[in-house]
Amino acid sequence: xxxxxxxxxxxxxxxxxxxxxxxxxxxxxxxxxxxxxxxxxxxxxxxxxxxxxxxxxxxxxxxxxxxxxxxxxxxxxxxxxxxxxxxxxxxxxxxxxxxxxxxxxxxxxxxxxxxxxxxxxxxxxxxxxxxxxxxxxxxxxxxxxxxxxxxxxxxxxxxxxxxxxxxxxxxxxxxxxxxxxxxxxxxxxxxxxxxxxxxxxxxxxxxxxxxxxxxxxxxxxxxxxxxxxxxxxxxxxxxxxxxxxxxxxxxxxxxxxxxxxxxxxxxxxxxxxxxxxxxxxxxxxxxxxxxxxxxxxxxxxxxxxxxxxxxxxxxxxxxxxxxxxxxxxxxxx
Amino acid sequence: xxxxxxxxxxxxxxxxxxxxxxxxxxxxxxxxxxxxxxxxxxxxxxxxxxxxxxxxxxxxxxxxxxxxxxxxxxxxxxxxxxxxxxxxxxxxxxxxxxxxxxxxxxxxxxxxxxxxxxxxxxxxxxxxxxxxxxxxxxxxxxxxxxxxxxxxxxxxxxxxxxxxxxxxxxxxxxxxxxxxxxxxxxxxxxxxxxxxxxxxxxxxxxxxxxxxxxxxxxxxxxxxxxxxxxxxxxxxxxxxxxxxxxxxxxxxxxxxxxxxxxxxxxxxxxxxxxxxxxxxxxxxxxxxxxxxxxxxxxxxxxxxxxxxxxxxxxxxxxxxxxxxxxxxxxxxx
DNA sequence: TTGTATGCGTTATCAG
DNA sequence: CTGATAACGCATACAA
Numbered sequence: 001x002x003x004x005x006x007x008x009x010x011x012x013x014x015x016x017x018x019x020x021x022x023x024x025x026x027x028x029x030x031x032x033x034x035x036x037x038x039x040x041x042x043x044x045x046x047x048x049x050x051x052x053x054x055x056x057x058x059x060x061x062x063x064x065x066x067x068x069x070x071x072x073x074x075x076x077x078x079x080x081x082x083x084x085x086x087x088x089x090x091x092x093x094x095x096x097x098x099x100x101x102x103x104x105x106x107x108x109x110x111x112x113x114x115x116x117x118x119x120x121x122x123x124x125x126x127x128x129x130x131x132x133x134x135x136x137x138x139x140x141x142x143x144x145x146x147x148x149x150x151x152x153x154x155x156x157x158x159x160x161x162x163x164x165x166x167x168x169x170x171x172x173x174x175x176x177x178x179x180x181x182x183x184x185x186x187x188x189x190x191x192x193x194x195x196x197x198x199x200x201x202x203x204x205x206x207x208x209x210x211x212x213x214x215x216x217x218x219x220x221x222x223x224x225x226x227x228x229x230x231x232x233x234x235x236x237x238x239x240x241x242x243x244x245x246x247x248x249x250x251x252x253x254x255x256x257x258x259x260x261x262x263x264x265x266x267x268x269x270x271x272x273x274x275x276x277x278x279x280x281x282x283x284x285x286x287x288x289x290x291x292x293x294x295x296x297x298x299x300x301x302x303x304x305x306x307x308x309x310x311x312x313x314x315x316x317x318x319x320x321x322x323x324x325x326x327x328x329x330x331x332x333x
Numbered sequence: 334x335x336x337x338x339x340x341x342x343x344x345x346x347x348x349x350x351x352x353x354x355x356x357x358x359x360x361x362x363x364x365x366x367x368x369x370x371x372x373x374x375x376x377x378x379x380x381x382x383x384x385x386x387x388x389x390x391x392x393x394x395x396x397x398x399x400x401x402x403x404x405x406x407x408x409x410x411x412x413x414x415x416x417x418x419x420x421x422x423x424x425x426x427x428x429x430x431x432x433x434x435x436x437x438x439x440x441x442x443x444x445x446x447x448x449x450x451x452x453x454x455x456x457x458x459x460x461x462x463x464x465x466x467x468x469x470x471x472x473x474x475x476x477x478x479x480x481x482x483x484x485x486x487x488x489x490x491x492x493x494x495x496x497x498x499x500x501x502x503x504x505x506x507x508x509x510x511x512x513x514x515x516x517x518x519x520x521x522x523x524x525x526x527x528x529x530x531x532x533x534x535x536x537x538x539x540x541x542x543x544x545x546x547x548x549x550x551x552x553x554x555x556x557x558x559x560x561x562x563x564x565x566x567x568x569x570x571x572x573x574x575x576x577x578x579x580x581x582x583x584x585x586x587x588x589x590x591x592x593x594x595x596x597x598x599x600x601x602x603x604x605x606x607x608x609x610x611x612x613x614x615x616x617x618x619x620x621x622x623x624x625x626x627x628x629x630x631x632x633x634x635x636x637x638x639x640x641x642x643x644x645x646x647x648x649x650x651x652x653x654x655x656x657x658x659x660x661x662x663x664x665x666x
Numbered sequence: 667t668t669g670t671a672t673g674c675g676t677t678a679t680c681a682g
Numbered sequence: 683c684t685g686a687t688a689a690c691g692c693a694t695a696c697a698a
Contacts, residue, residue: 284559
């Protein structure tokens with residue numbers, strides 16, 4: 001431990017190596033511009049002392065933090081995990097560090113977190129979900145930091161955008177179920193903005209096709225298996241005639257599937273179930289669950305590229321990218 | 334957007350408000366020491382311009398980043414979520430920001446991440462799981478940054494520690510199953526260090542009690558439901574005589590329970606299943622799963638307190654805290 | 667209560 | 683290739 005001692009800096013390394021601080025800086029950042037002897041001396045001292053340069057100082061001087069911040073609604077559940085993993089990997093390859101913050105679906109908290117993030121002057125900010133508060137949008141724009149909103153398509157992005165249309169998903173699922181002969185369908189859904197977009201599109205498309213979409217059962221956050229069970233129970237209590245249910249996540253779908261089984265409601269014969277996310281649980285369930293697949297890895301990679309391109313001063317290839325989605329058919333429908 | 338424009342600083346705010354930069358700094362940090370008029374003028378400009386102070390500069394000057402870094406093996410799954418949530422909350426209350434990094438159970442990556450973290454000079458570092466590499470331990474100690482290793486008890490902590498004994502869990506589960514009459518038991522387990530500790534203790538205790546612990550089925554990371562199904566299948570293929578299985582996570586246990594059902598193996602009559610973590614899936618499953626409960630919230634809170642106390646220059650109350658565990662009995666055993 | 671000078675640790679720039 | 687100097691944006695110490 002080094003507690004209490006005054007911090008060890010490049011000056012100290014320089015002193016011990018018998019060179020100037022500038023040479024230490026170069027040895028660390030551009031070793032090819034330092035003579036082999038000097039380099040060896042510096043490296044030896046760095047190794048011995050475990051010296052690590054202070055990123056606050058270098059960030060201040062360079063006006064680059066080599067840091068990208070991601071703001072997630074939640075870490076719970078595997079929903080965003082694939083994307084975060086890809087984001088992290090892509091940023092690391094390019095020499096950036098990822099800093100993750102979770103807002104917990106809470107507006108006040110999101111506001112505070114956003115301030116904290118902007119304070120650190122990251123080279124980019126990735127928002128999972130659109131920034132809706134006008135306050136937040138202003139703060140982001142004023143900061144001059146490149147922003148990518150991910151996981152959602154909106155008409156008025158703060159800056160860049162990579163996502164997919166939740167409305168299109170709602171409609172497509174209705175089409176899919178309609179094509180399979182279902183005429184009375186329902187939803188078990190979370191209550192966040194993106195889920196609501198799907199709920200509305202679901203109802204509208206059903207009406208357009210002339211089939212019945214019963215009122216959805218809303219589940220509280222987080223979307224657990226238990227919430228899925230309770231959601232299906234509520235839906236069936238109200239509308240026992242439904243023959244198919246679209247759940248807003250695979251975890252809810254798994255819960256619904258278990259609840260159906262407990263009620264001796266054969267899946268898919270008596271009740272078809274479709275989830276969303278294509279998490280591993282969907283494929284592993286019994287029966288395997290039909291689901292809406294989102295390519296989280298692709299979103300993460302593209303978001304990283306967008307942010308890095310901007311941080312390097314280039315304009316991004318495209319400021320808005322729709323990566324679409326697909327329905328993965330399995331035994332539950 | 335403000336791209337390209339030179340960054341807006343306190344000096345600019347000061348100029349616009351017609352005061353000195355120092356007054357702006359005080360208005361932001363110690364408003365009670367600024368006259369109401371000045372305060373109003375500064376706040377007005379800050380509001381209008383959306384000014385946010387640069388944390389790299391203030392951190393450099395104060396030699397405090399007001400940042401705590403947490404290093405997790407993974408974000409996947411709900412295992413650490415309760416702890417992270419509590420950690421985040423406790424730190425926020427005390428004016429610190431939490432920065433999360435995931436090492437992905439990969440040593441090289443962990444090394445790089447650790448460097449990146451130390452560079453930013455956080456006021457504390459929380460490690461989930463013990464730091465095993467000697468390199469990493471040295472780097473941590475040399476940094477002088479307070480460190481808390483969490484989720485595990487080890488004989489030689491780098492600094493502070495809050496966790497529970499994985500060996501004690503392995504032994505307790507054997508005792509529990511033994512008391513219920515089981516004489517041939519097995520495990521479906523992940524292969525990480527902590528899981529292995531439980532595996533070994535499980536085998537030892539079984540031997541001490543004179544009952545049979547068959548060789549465990551190891552599952553690949555991440556611990557999904559599918560891995561649990563496959564794990565149980567493998568175990569039963571090798572050792573069909575087992576009457577109870579301890580799974581190293583609730584997700585694995587859920588998978589095992591589904592696999593058992595598919596094989597018409599009644600739970601718990603023919604096969605008892607016990608999970609670990611007490612995630613919501615455990616209670617929501619059918620049948621509800623017996624599990625080992627860890628108080629992640631408590632770990633998170635204590636870790637935050639330890640780190641903050643040290644950052645404030647105090648010695649922590651206790652440098653090592655064992656928070657224990659409990660077995661939650663449900664219908665699967 | 668407000669302002670001025672100074673330095674935090676690093677690197678861009680320019681001189682040798 | 684190496685070193686001296688200054689500056690990044692902010693807050694501590696001190697002066698007015």
